[in-house]
Amino acid sequence: MNTPLSSNEIMQLQETARTIRARILTVASQSGCCHIGSSLSPVDLLVALYFRVMRIDPTQPQNPQRDRCILSKGHGALGLYATLETRGFFPASHLDVYGKDNTVLAVHPVHGSAPGIEATSGALGHGLPMGLGLALAARHDSAPWRTFVVLSDGECDEGSTWEAAMLAGHLRANNLIALVDYNKSQGFGMTKDVIDLEPFTTKWESMGWEVREVNGHDFTEIVTALESPRLTDKPLVLIAHTVKGKGVSYMENTVDWHYKNLKPEDLAAAVAELG
Amino acid sequence: MRPTFVRTLTQLAAEDPNVFLLTGDLGYSVFEDFMKQFPRQYLNVGVAEQNLMGVAAGLALAGKKVFAYSIATFATMRCYEQIRNDIAYQDLPVFIIGSGSTFSYSTFGCTHFPLEDLGIMRILPNMAVLSPGDPHEVAALTRAMYTRGKPAYMRIAKRGEPVVHAADVPVTLGRALPVRDGKDATILVTGRQLPNAIAAADSLAAEGIHCRVVSMHTWKPLDTDAVISAARETGGIVTVEEHLTHGGFGSAVLEALADAGVSPAAFTRIAITDEFPKGVGMQDHFLERYRLTATGIADAVKSLR
Numbered sequence: 392m393n394t395p396l397s398s399n400e401i402m403q404l405q406e407t408a409r410t411i412r413a414r415i416l417t418v419a420s421q422s423g424c425c426h427i428g429s430s431l432s433p434v435d436l437l438v439a440l441y442f443r444v445m446r447i448d449p450t451q452p453q454n455p456q457r458d459r460c461i462l463s464k465g466h467g468a469l470g471l472y473a474t475l476e477t478r479g480f481f482p483a484s485h486l487d488v489y490g491k492d493n494t495v496l497a498v499h500p501v502h503g504s505a506p507g508i509e510a511t512s513g514a515l516g517h518g519l520p521m522g523l524g525l526a527l528a529a530r531h532d533s534a535p536w537r538t539f540v541v542l543s544d545g546e547c548d549e550g551s552t553w554e555a556a557m558l559a560g561h562l563r564a565n566n567l568i569a570l571v572d573y574n575k576s577q578g579f580g581m582t583k584d585v586i587d588l589e590p591f592t593t594k595w596e597s598m599g600w601e602v603r604e605v606n607g608h609d610f611t612e613i614v615t616a617l618e619s620p621r622l623t624d625k626p627l628v629l630i631a632h633t634v635k636g637k638g639v640s641y642m643e644n645t646v647d648w649h650y651k652n653l654k655p656e657d658l659a660a661a662v663a664e665l666g
Numbered sequence: 667m668r669p670t671f672v673r674t675l676t677q678l679a680a681e682d683p684n685v686f687l688l689t690g691d692l693g694y695s696v697f698e699d700f701m702k703q704f705p706r707q708y709l710n711v712g713v714a715e716q717n718l719m720g721v722a723a724g725l726a727l728a729g730k731k732v733f734a735y736s737i738a739t740f741a742t743m744r745c746y747e748q749i750r751n752d753i754a755y756q757d758l759p760v761f762i763i764g765s766g767s768t769f770s771y772s773t774f775g776c777t778h779f780p781l782e783d784l785g786i787m788r789i790l791p792n793m794a795v796l797s798p799g800d801p802h803e804v805a806a807l808t809r810a811m812y813t814r815g816k817p818a819y820m821r822i823a824k825r826g827e828p829v830v831h832a833a834d835v836p837v838t839l840g841r842a843l844p845v846r847d848g849k850d851a852t853i854l855v856t857g858r859q860l861p862n863a864i865a866a867a868d869s870l871a872a873e874g875i876h877c878r879v880v881s882m883h884t885w886k887p888l889d890t891d892a893v894i895s896a897a898r899e900t901g902g903i904v905t906v907e908e909h910l911t912h913g914g915f916g917s918a919v920l921e922a923l924a925d926a927g928v929s930p931a932a933f934t935r936i937a938i939t940d941e942f943p944k945g946v947g948m949q950d951h952f953l954e955r956y957r958l959t960a961t962g963i964a965d966a967v968k969s970l971r
Contacts, residue, residue: 455729502727502756510727511756514747520717521752524724531706531730538724551748554717 393618396611400443404610407477408438412638413662414473414486420653420661422490424498428636428648430470432607433462433541433572436631437474439613440539440570449479452506458536459525461510463518464543464572465499471508472496480507516549518542519569523555526567526626539568545577548586553598559626560599568617569600569628572607574635576646592630600628607631639664667822667858668765670801672696674808675733679704685812686725690718690736692765697735715745722760723752731759731812737771738764738780738821742787749817754790759815761808762787767823767858768908768938769949776942780821785913787819788886794839795885796820797907797915799860800830803883806837814839823858825949830860830881840884842892848876851932851967852896855906856882856915859958863906866963877967885915890922897923902932902970906963908953911937932970936962 396404411434419427437460441447445458462471469489476486485505488494495504499513510521522540529536546552559567573591575582582588592602601623603616616629635649636642639661653661679685679700687700691713701708711718715736722732734741741764742749753760764783771778787795794814798804804822811818830845837843845860846867855863860881867877878900880892896903905916916935923930938956953959957966 459727510724511751514751516716517720517748517752520720520748521724521727523717524721524726525728526724527709527721528725528728528730532728551714551716551720554712554714555720558711558714558717558721 396614401610404438404442407442408434409665411438411470411473411477412665414477415469416639416653416658416661418469418473418486418489420655420658423652424469424490425650425652426466426469426498427651427653428576428642428645429464429467429543431637431639431642432574432633432635433464433467434470434474434637435608435610436541436570436572436613437470439610439617441474441478443614444617445539446536449507452480456534456536458539459509460539460541461512461518461522462500462541463512463522464515464541464546465512467543467572468496468498468500471500475505475507481505515543515546516551519552519555522567522569523559523564526559526564527562529566530564537566537568539570542569542571543577544571544573544575544582544588547571547588556595556598556600563599563624564626565621565624567626569626571628571630572633573630574633576635576644576649578649580646595628595630599625601625602628602630604630605632607633608637667798667801667804667827668696668824670804671763671808671822672700674805676700676703678809678812679707682731683707684730686730686732688718688722688732688734690715690740692736715740716748719745719748719760720752723748723756723758726758726760727756731761731815733761733763735763735765737778738766738783739778742780742783742819746786750790753817754792757792757816760817761811762819764819764821765824767821769952770824772948773946775946779943781910781938781942782913784819784821784885784909784915785917788913788918792817793886794818796839796883797857797885798822798883799855799857799881800827802829802831802833802835803837803843803881807839807883810839821857827858828861830864837883840887840889842889843881843883844878845881846877846879848878849900850875850877851902851904851970852878852880852900853904853906853963853967854880854882854893854896854919856885857908859906859908862958862960863963865960866967869960870964870967875967882915885918888918888922890926893919893922894926894928897928897930903930904963904966904970905935905937906958907935907937908958909937910940911935912940934966934969936966
């Protein structure tokens, strides 16, 4: 770990991300489920975590010493599921029947519903408090495992997110790492129009966090930000600039694809756009 | 009740290093010794109840057993979604302690009066709901929640409530606790009204009316057998609670009876009617208004006949 990313490894991560995005589109079109844009934007963050940064073993999903990741933006669950499937946490049979009666995976993650799902989310603003609790448990046990929490920008409207941010900064919970999928778009508008989060880095810094700003689709930047030595003993947040709907041109940067369904007849063209 | 809770919690923390106490910035003159004794098992999260429950859930996800404390209103309502999703839905060992019975904070007003806390906790799946009637019950139920290892809510009063039970009386979560027997009526009492119910029964006995009195410290899981027996074996039921009628303990009793197809010979409940209690006064001022007194309970029993 922590060796610099080779160009070969970057290509592998990019290919993994492309596979996962294709899987998201396929499952979304088969199931008629929405939140496609929200599932596509954090894929590179999830790939960096699950295929490079996190200390995990899909064959031991309950290993007490594993790193934990909570997808706090639960509506992006399809991105998490496709990542966990590709990483080997569960077989393709789960997602093959996604959205059907008597199946396992809900549109928002449910703790314990399948291996690798560390917490229930779906209501926004719950992930960072739970992530802080996990981090404090590891600290109490003097255990080396870390907790990662993937947040949406929209859920930074929630007061509970900032309650946890303030306490984590105060407690210097440096084993807690937040990644904000800053795709600039939320449920009913652009974040700058709904509630402008800027100056966003300043907000986190003022609450006692070490902030690293990255292109959320650039593996070198993401991995470097997560793995390079920490400058402080503070919790770390990555402000990851992302594109909602990343990978499919007509889904990018539009609120529509928070809700729209991908018709089966449009699937092949959408997947082809991934390159 | 509150000092007994802290004493029991302190014992548990000494026995199990995975026991945590989290508070939402409350506990002045209550938790100081615990803080000194177990600094690594204690955290004041600040005035932030949503975070209180979320952090408690996160700790529990990693195997900790967490007591989360605040005033009963704040511990249940500000953070209801966290309790529902993070604790109840995930079925985690988080034990919520709501301080204060309905009028414990007397002159503070309705912001501090838990009128509906037990009812809104009772409707949550996985959640045990406890309203002990004396310090002995508090000690036993604190330990029982921990042993059960699943979500629980317990409301504790805080104004020096008397000990009712002998030290060797067993208290079991989910099991009603009879304290007087009689055939003329049953008083099903929950929470700190227990001494009043006993006093009412004793005064009625002197008049030749013999009541069964049952301490219903567990709202959920409800001891339906005790409720049905009261309906079948005695001349009527009076429920007594410091809580709103709607969704209250009396409602739970009526649901159990209706589900079982059993009708008591007579039924009435003493509770707080559908309103935010108006005005200002001490605890007894409000309790007398709603007949939550020994005399009020005795009168209610007589009204059954």
